[in-house]
Structures are given as structure tokens and as C-alpha cells.
Amino acid sequence: MNDSADCLLPEELDKLQSVLVEHMSISGSMPLDAAHGYLTALAAHADRVGHEAARTRVLGEIAGGHGIAFLLYKFHEQILRDLETGDYGPLIMQMPREDGSMRPLPYGWCEGYALGLNTAGEDRREQVAADEQAAARLTPIYAFLMYEESQMFDPPDEQAHCETVGELGESAVWLYRWWQQRGGT
Numbered sequence: 330m331n332d333s334a335d336c337l338l339p340e341e342l343d344k345l346q347s348v349l350v351e352h353m354s355i356s357g358s359m360p361l362d363a364a365h366g367y368l369t370a371l372a373a374h375a376d377r378v379g380h381e382a383a384r385t386r387v388l389g390e391i392a393g394g395h396g397i398a399f400l401l402y403k404f405h406e407q408i409l410r411d412l413e414t415g416d417y418g419p420l421i422m423q424m425p426r427e428d429g430s431m432r433p434l435p436y437g438w439c440e441g442y443a444l445g446l447n448t449a450g451e452d453r454r455e456q457v458a459a460d461e462q463a464a465a466r467l468t469p470i471y472a473f474l475m476y477e478e479s480q481m482f483d484p485p486d487e488q489a490h491c492e493t494v495g496e497l498g499e500s501a502v503w504l505y506r507w508w509q510q511r512g513g514t
Contacts, residue, residue, distance in 0.1 A: 335410070337403050345400045348391065357389030363441035364401075365420035368408050369501050370445025373508030377449045380405060386448070412505045418498040424482065433494040436481060439473040442501070456511070457504070466503045469496040 337345065346361040353360065359367060364387040371383045378386075384401050391397070411417035419438045423431040446454055446467075457463045472493055476484070484490035 335403065336407055337400060341400050341403070345397050345404060348395045348397045349387070352389065352391050352395075356391045358391050359387050359389070359441060360437055361404075362420045362422050362437035363444070364404075365408065366438035366441025366443075367445040367448075368405050368441075369412065369417075369419070369505070370442045371449060372409055372412050373505050374445075374449035374453065376512075377453070380409075383445075383448075412502055415502050417502050419501060421494060421497070432482070432484075432487075433491065434481070435473050435494050435497060436476070438497070439470050442470050443474060453508075457507075460507075463504060463507050466500040466507070469493045469500050 342361070349358045349364065350360050352358050367387060368383055371378050371380075384398075384405055387401060388398070408417075419435065421438055422434040424434050426432055446457070457467055
């Protein structure tokens with residue numbers, strides 16, 4: 330297990346999320362779930378977009394005075410460690426239901442991942458699409474981007490929705506390793 334000193338504390342995670350969301354409209358920053366997907370997709374493409382450049386994109390035009398650059402650095406390092414060890418789970422927002430359970434809302438993470446893959450380049454998208462196994466691992470990520478707006482909070486098949494959310498972490502780790510085998514870092 331990872332050393333907790335290297336992980337963000339819950340209050341640090343809250344601060345990072347609050348500042349990113351608070352400044353989205355004026356700075357172009359990403360919400361934390363989208364940032365998590367974006368940084369995950371780019372983890373194996375540092376040859377195309379360096380880690381510092383990826384974090385800069387997450388921040389948008391937020392000035393360093395908000396004290397979150399180091400928090401984002403720690404957040405990013407945790408993603409990289411989790412992908413390396415396979416102890417990875419996507420940051421998925423949750424919506425409470427009337428029965429007290431939670432419905433996963435993976436759209437931000439999936440949008441961030443798709444943006445990251447697009448940022449890596451069209452040739453990288455084509456490469457993953459051309460490999461049958463890699464494309465199959467990418468499918469659950471892109472499946473959520475196909476939802477109609479009305480389906481986002483009321484999925485057409487709740488069980489399939491939850492099962493597909495459950496595949497996202499494994500798919501992200503598999504794709505990260507697949508890219509590494511091809512020299513994508």
C-alpha cells in the first residue's frame with residue numbers, strides 16, 4: 330500500500346476540488362474527476378505531453394497564489410503510482426439516490442480521459458483503435474460519452490451502468506501498461 334504521507338489528505342483533496350471548480354469558468358481549470366481522467370490518460374504519453382504541462386492544463390489560468398499547485402502535484406504523483414502498482418481506481422463522482430444508495434456519475438472522469446487521449450495525438454488514438462484488445466478496453470470509457478443528457482442521472486440500464494463503471498479502473502491500468510509496452514512514455 331502507498332505511504333499515506335504521499336497521498337492527499339481528505340481536506341487537501343477538498344481544497345483542490347474547491348479551487349478548481351471555483352475557477353472553472355474564469356480560468357478554464359478542470360473539476361477534479363475530469364483532471365483525474367485526463368492525467369490518467371496522459372500518464373503513458375509523457376513523450377507527447379510532459380507531466381508539468383499536463384498539470385498546467387488542469388489548472389488552466391489559475392494563478393499559483395491559491396496554493397494548489399503542490400496539491401495537484403501530489404494528486405498526479407498518486408495517480409502515477411497507482412497505475413504503476415495496479416492499485417488504481419478512477420475518481421468517480423457519486424449522486425445520492427432516494428433509497429440512500431449512491432449512483433456513480435463517471436462522465437467527468439471519462440471526458441477527462443478522452444481529452445487526455447486526444448491531447449496525446451490523433452496517431453495515438455488511431456493506434457489504440459487499431460488494436461482489438463486495446464479498443465475493447467477503451468470501450469467502457471467511451472460508452473459513457475454516448476449517453477443522452479437525460480440519461481446521465483437516470484441510466485437506461487442501471488445494472489449495466491454500474492458494471493461498466495466497475496470496469497473503468499481495470500481498463501485504465503490495462504491501457505497504461507499497453508502503452509508502456511509500446512514505448513508511449
